[in-house]
Amino acid sequence: xxxxxxxxxxxKTGDKALKHVxxxxxxxxxxxxIGPSGAGKSTLIRCVNRLVEPTSGKIYLGDKELTSLSQGAxxxxxxxxxxIFQEYALVERLxxxxxxxxxxxxxxxxxxxxxxxxPQSDIDEAFxxxxxxxxxxxxxxxxxxxxxxxxQRVGICRALIQNPELLxxxxxxxxxxxxxxxxxxxxxxxxxxxxxxxxxxxxxDVLLAQMFAERIVxxxxxxxxxxxxxxxxxxxxxxxxxxxxxxEATIAKVEDEDDEDEEAAVP
Amino acid sequence: xxxxxxxxxxLWKRRDRKAQLTVWAIQLGCLMVFSYCWSLVSExxxxxxxxxxxTQAGDMASRMVPPAWDYMDKLWLAVWDTxxxxxxxxxxAVVLAFPIAFLAAxxxxxxxxxxxxxxxxxxxxxRSINSLLWALMLVTIIGPGxxxxxxxxxxxxxxxxxxxxxxxxxxxxxSQVEAVTATGATGPQILHYGIVPQILPAFAGISVFRWDIxxxxxxxxxxxxxxxxxxxxxxxxNNVAWTQVSLILLVVLGTVIVSEWVSAKVRHAII
Numbered sequence: 413x414x415x416x417x418x419x420x421x422x423x424k425t426g427d428k429a430l431k432h433v434x435x436x437x438x439x440x441x442x443x444x445x446i447g448p449s450g451a452g453k454s455t456l457i458r459c460v461n462r463l464v465e466p467t468s469g470k471i472y473l474g475d476k477e478l479t480s481l482s483q484g485a486x487x488x489x490x491x492x493x494x495x496i497f498q499e500y501a502l503v504e505r506l507x508x509x510x511x512x513x514x515x516x517x518x519x520x521x522x523x524x525x526x527x528x529x530x531p532q533s534d535i536d537e538a539f540x541x542x543x544x545x546x547x548x549x550x551x552x553x554x555x556x557x558x559x560x561x562x563x564q565r566v567g568i569c570r571a572l573i574q575n576p577e578l579l580x581x582x583x584x585x586x587x588x589x590x591x592x593x594x595x596x597x598x599x600x601x602x603x604x605x606x607x608x609x610x611x612x613x614x615x616x617d618v619l620l621a622q623m624f625a626e627r628i629v630x631x632x633x634x635x636x637x638x639x640x641x642x643x644x645x646x647x648x649x650x651x652x653x654x655x656x657x658x659x660e661a662t663i664a665k666v667e668d669e670d671d672e673d674e675e676a677a678v679p
Numbered sequence: 680x681x682x683x684x685x686x687x688x689x690l691w692k693r694r695d696r697k698a699q700l701t702v703w704a705i706q707l708g709c710l711m712v713f714s715y716c717w718s719l720v721s722e723x724x725x726x727x728x729x730x731x732x733x734t735q736a737g738d739m740a741s742r743m744v745p746p747a748w749d750y751m752d753k754l755w756l757a758v759w760d761t762x763x764x765x766x767x768x769x770x771x772a773v774v775l776a777f778p779i780a781f782l783a784a785x786x787x788x789x790x791x792x793x794x795x796x797x798x799x800x801x802x803x804x805x806r807s808i809n810s811l812l813w814a815l816m817l818v819t820i821i822g823p824g825x826x827x828x829x830x831x832x833x834x835x836x837x838x839x840x841x842x843x844x845x846x847x848x849x850x851x852x853x854s855q856v857e858a859v860t861a862t863g864a865t866g867p868q869i870l871h872y873g874i875v876p877q878i879l880p881a882f883a884g885i886s887v888f889r890w891d892i893x894x895x896x897x898x899x900x901x902x903x904x905x906x907x908x909x910x911x912x913x914x915x916x917n918n919v920a921w922t923q924v925s926l927i928l929l930v931v932l933g934t935v936i937v938s939e940w941v942s943a944k945v946r947h948a949i950i
Contacts, residue, residue, distance in 0.1 A: 461861055463857055463860060463861060487863040487864070487865065488863065489863075490860075490861060490862065490863035491862070491863040493861070494861075495858065495861040495862075497854055497857070497858055498854075499854055501854040501855050501857060501858035502855070502858070503855050503858075503859070503872060503873065503876050503877075504852075504855070504876070504877070505876040505877065505879065505880075506872070506876055510872075514858075514859055514862060514864075514872050515862050516862075517859065517862050517863065517864035517865075517868045517872060518862050518863025518864055519863075522865060522867050522868055522871075525864075525868055525871070525872070526871060567858075570858070570862070574862055574863070580861075
């Protein structure tokens, strides 16, 4: 599905954010990327859809190589990758519906998007997705009227309406309270399963990562230092990723979930 | 450094001796410059006229009252012209300033090396020339009248609106733009979905603010023949018809108060 080969990103300031990263994400796998601030997590997923231009290395999405694409081809490739952001990154002054439909911009010519004449099939899909995340009564609300959890649900709809094969998720829960964080993570993972999507989820909450991801990759100073199953995160591994600390309390007793699934869908 | 230790107690002062002396020296310097300038101005002033000023002012005031109320019949059209000059001029400026602002903003300009300096030059040259000077030039080029006034107001306001707008564009939230970019949107779509919604309130606020300023500016354009109430004002002054002058000044005051009230209301409604 997604393959990073020898990926390097050096910023103009000289900081090496990524040092020869090799990573492969198979179809339908939900992978969590953990690591301390400044480890290069954000840079890594932004390199994939080239919001940040990688310095060298190759990125394959399916069999398409992304780093050498022209602007037009890059836009086509971006349609196959949905992105979800830390601070939601909704267009604050547009309505929920407009925000969701903006996920279709890559498919719709300028004048249609200008006059908001999206194809009926897109509108149907938008309603379906909003109903799925429990927001179908909020269609006409402006994005800045919503709560954090609701905004992130709209962000999820915007990413999914692209009909992507891969989700790039950048700290989806960093601005949310613990309960909403779990709901959002659960929603993302459920939707990935329903649609067979692969996902890279940047997250600094180790517990959440262990609860929801099938695979965990630890990044430290631009290098992968752990790649394995969630229950392989021992205190030693965490020390290697984050540095010396008492990790016993952080590690999941792998039984946690499933207790609040029922009422979780709508806040 | 301002902390000194004397007999085991630590004393703190705001400045040490050297800094304090510097402050005093600067204050003394300012005082000397001011006295020198004052003496220069004093030499070139005919003080007899100044001593006379209260009498002169009183005399002028006595000739200004009562205002010639019946002259109002001839002023309505001039007031209407003045408001139209301001409104049309602002409209023209806003329409032209919008694209210029995008060319000038660091984050949206197509080329930082070629196009941005050109846009900035347009902004600076428009701003550096007072609308009265624009009017003076335009009256010689296209003749006296309301059109010259509209264009003068327009040219002066382009720079003002474009400058404030491009600063607003440079301050937008980048993540919203990133999010729209990540969907595979084209350049114009990113502009329309990611950037325009963010600057719309600033744009509306700037336009109303400039309209308010332009009402005041357009009241004097008539002095150089560019239409509006200033035309009547200069005619009345030339005819030493002081009762008419006082009426005109009252009308200008009234118009400006109304325009300020309207713009405050509109801006309040937008924000």
